Amino acid sequence: MQITNAEFYKSVYKYEDCPRLQQPEVAFSGRSNVGKSSLINRLTRQKKLARTSNTPGRTQCLNYFNVDDKFYLVDLPGYGFANVPQKVKDDWAELIDTYLNYRENLIGVVQIIDSRHKPTKDDKMMVEWLQASGLSYLIAATKVDKISNNKKAKQKKLIYKELNLIEEDNFTFFSAQTGEGSREVYEYLDFLLQLANKDRG
Template sequence: MIIKKADLLITAAKKEQYPDTEVPEIAFAGKSNVGKSSMINALVNRKKLARTSGQPGKTQTINFYNINDTLNLVDLPGYGYAKVSKNEREKWGVMIETYLYNRNQLKEVVLLVDIRHEPSVNDKQMYTWIKNCNFTGYVIATKADKLSRSQQMKNLSVIKKSLYISNDNLLYPFSSETKAGVENVWNLFENILGIEE
């Protein structure tokens, strides 16, 4: 996709704060620090559209990014960060659930996992939840630049097994650093939404 325009529309904590847009949405779920914000920046070829942080648990709202006025990319709060209070974690859970169950514009939820590690219990729960909400079950394995090609293949196979992914077309390696996978991910999103470039 040729990016002509990419804007942060709004950061929302409640349903009434969601943007009043009709364009289709693709949301990203994943644990804290898995690289959701970095991936959005890489996809739109901007360094600081989505705020990244070395500190896990930074995204505590649902962030809506409008691309070319044709779709919104939605960054959901990261889960599984131990230093956040139980109360905060529960609030995030409700926030994510409200969005997943009430947003008609939402066309797909994509799970991000770190390619270097086997998916955690939280990842598996999130993936099951995504599938139970009748989404396809696409997974993007981030930080691919941290591994050699052969190690990537090995780890992708572990991820597939761990999440019971039977279809190779559901799993995409990605690197925000080298931009490897950007084109494949955009092709995927265009196919999901039926966008013709």
């Protein structure tokens, strides 16, 4: 896949405000401050497409990005952020849950975790839901440039164990700094779009 153009389309705070679209959608999910925006910016080759912030919880809605008029990349609110009112967290959870369960345009999820650490309780819950849903997903373990090559194998083994992954599961390490893992994510997006086009045909 070669992304030549990506642009912001719309922010959605309530599920009923999701746009009516013909193109498929791929959701990008992960806990707050995991590097989701940086990953999106790296993939689209635009430094400021998705706003990055050192303040967890910056993404508070579904952010839609039009990618080459082929599909929409949907940036979900980061989960697991404690320093917001419970009502806000509940609203985020409801928005994410409703979108993932009922959005017919959704064809897959890129689930983002931090390669440096053991998957969190929220990471586990999210992956368990994906595994039960039958929805296609890719695990992207970010910030891999922060760990040594010797530790990568150890971290991958830990991640697979904690998330109950098997060898056939889609997994890649990723670095927004070096670009490592970009090819694997592009290939996954290509795979999803080919399936979607086949189903439409």
